[in-house]
Amino acid sequence: MPNKKTIDTISLPEKVLLAAIQYKNKPQKWPISESLSELAELARSAGAEPLLSITQKLNKPSSTYLGKGKILEIKNKIAQNKIKTVIVDDELNPSQQKTLEDKLKVKVIDRTALIIDVFARRARSKEGKLQVDLAQNEYLLPRLAGQWSHLERLGGGIGTRGPGETQIETDRRLVRNKLSKIKNEIKKIQSQRRQQRALRQSNNKNSIALVGYTNAGKSAIFNRLTVGNVIEKNQLFSTLESTTRRLKINNQHTTISDTVGFVNKLPPVLVTAFKTTLEDASEATLLIHVIDISSRYAIERYQIVNDTLEDLNIHKTPRILLLNKVDLLPEKYETINFWLQTIKENYIEQKTVIVPTSALTGYGFSKLKKSILGKIKKGGTY
Ligand SMILES: Nc1nc2c(ncn2[C@@H]2O[C@H](COP(=O)(O)OP(=O)(O)OP(=O)(O)O)[C@@H](O)[C@H]2O)c(=O)[nH]1
Ligand SMILES: [Mg+2]
The missing domain is CATH 3.40.50.300 (P-loop containing nucleotide triphosphate hydrolases)
Known part of the structure; x- marks a missing residue:
């Protein structure tokens, strides 16, 4: 009989809700159902369990990606189904992501982050891992800025200086340093690959x-x-x-x-x-x-x-x-x-x-x- 501790440590797949916009005026590659089923497959590849999907017909994403009513509907579904994460079918800008998370009170992931996550799980070689690391940090950099942009937008003043700005600068610097280290390592691998290719091409x-x-x-x-x-x-x-x-x-x-x-x-x-x-x-x-x-x-x-x-x-x-x-x-x-x-x-x-x-x-x-x-x-x- 497994004891309680063992049961606690089993990590169950994270229950996720998928959300997508069906664009009214933009021609899409395929029906929204196909896009969602691919998103579900990506989510499963990232170890999640897609439970539900919700779509909304819009001309373009709003400042909160979806409209107010839909967000309320999602909030209810989250509560009813113990959803831990919402995954949206497009790339969100940092402010859309932040606002959505504030409103839904769960983690919100966009399609880009999900694909990067799947790549991260699959990467085996040093080169693969470095490339995923590069993508992750490139994705993160503008979003670090975004996390603080609501303070910046307030136009400075009390509560918007000091720790906030210092924090952004520190975080940005750390990520930039990391990026340049990764890029240097990738360059080394790239030059080895080029030499091998040149050798092959000479034959x-x-x-x-x-x-x-x-x-x-x-x-x-x-x-x-x-x-x-x-x-x-x-x-x-x-x-x-x-x-x-x-x-x-x-x-x-x-x-x-x-x-x-x-x-x-x-x-x-x-x-x-x-x-x-x-x-x-x-x-x-x-x-x-x-x-x-x-x-x-x-x-x-x-x-x-x-x-x-x-x-x-x-x-x-x-x-x-x-x-x-x-x-x-x-x-x-x-x-x-x-x-x-x-x-x-x-x-x-x-x-x-x-x-x-x-x-x-x-x-x-x-x-x-x-x-x-x-x-x-x-x-x-x-
Ligand atoms: N029935 C059938 N299955 C195939 C055929 N070619 C590939 N498969 C299967 O399709 C799946 C995907 O094949 P892969 O060769 O891994 O596809 P890939 O294009 O390399 O995929 P990625 O590396 O993920 O981009 C595997 O389960 C294969 O066995 C085929 O001609 N017929
Ligand atoms: Mg393959």
């Missing part, structure tokens, strides 16, 4: 990177192509650090890198912090964009990845599109043809090579290898 001029939405199957494709052993798991952000292996197809040599996945509203602080890791994609001469074709929102995710590649300024790198997980499609061939047609007609340039694959069964891999060879030859640099 052969071509390199491939797998890119795509998180959980699309990049690592599974990588493992099957290279007999690699990177983690492939049915969870968001399994891969944080990129891995590069040699790839030999019909006596042609190249290298291939597995990279970190993307997600809707990927926080810019993470994109910046993961620049070193993403360099393998930036430097690649061929991108293999992996799409989970079994997802209802495959097209939307494809577009989100495209937008992120554009942000990284690598959208013009030659590309092969993989329609992965075809084994999960109900009527395989008909659905593949439908997709091929839809994508070709609406979304991509006609000359883009599209290959349906299954990393599970190996379907499409000989076509994939041929396509890689085709790109290698066409590219001329290979």
Whole structure:
């Protein structure tokens, strides 16, 4: 029989409520239900138990993110369901977050902090941990200022000087010092990585990177192509650090890198912090964009990845599109043809090579290898 002490020390998942705005005038990538179910998945990945979700139709977020009535409704739900934390589906500014916490009397986390938290849980290597640390501190810095901004806004005077300001300055200085230390360490790792890459490039001029939405199957494709052993798991952000292996197809040599996945509203602080890791994609001469074709929102995710590649300024790198997980499609061939047609007609340039694959069964891999060879030859640099 476990004694009471043992029971007390078992940490139960934190019960959370999810809140989102359904924007009336802003076109959204997908229905609010899908955005919320992704937020719930992220929350579960961070060890929380999403119990309820609440949405409100608004033109834009208010100074308290949601309207007064909704906040009252949330307050009641918090009391009824012993909710410990509210997670909102957008990035909050520091004052919105503070006001919401004051009103709700529970912790309020935004989508950005949640994604950073998931990354923090997944980071294993020194590089991964440093990059997450960088993102966390970059996220914190403006919010430290925000914590005191209500005093600053009062325009000084009694009660707004002294400890408050000194505290902000001390906190800011500490965070800035930490940031510069992390950046220096990252620079060292970056220069080692660059040397390794330069060495690889001196042996052969071509390199491939797998890119795509998180959980699309990049690592599974990588493992099957290279007999690699990177983690492939049915969870968001399994891969944080990129891995590069040699790839030999019909006596042609190249290298291939597995990279970190993307997600809707990927926080810019993470994109910046993961620049070193993403360099393998930036430097690649061929991108293999992996799409989970079994997802209802495959097209939307494809577009989100495209937008992120554009942000990284690598959208013009030659590309092969993989329609992965075809084994999960109900009527395989008909659905593949439908997709091929839809994508070709609406979304991509006609000359883009599209290959349906299954990393599970190996379907499409000989076509994939041929396509890689085709790109290698066409590219001329290979
Ligand atoms: N049925 C099926 N499952 C697949 C296929 N490819 C990958 N999976 C599964 O999908 C899940 C995610 O695969 P990963 O390879 O980890 O995905 P990823 O794109 O690397 O994900 P992150 O590293 O999190 O960005 C795993 O459970 C895989 O086994 C496929 O072709 N068919
Ligand atoms: Mg992966």
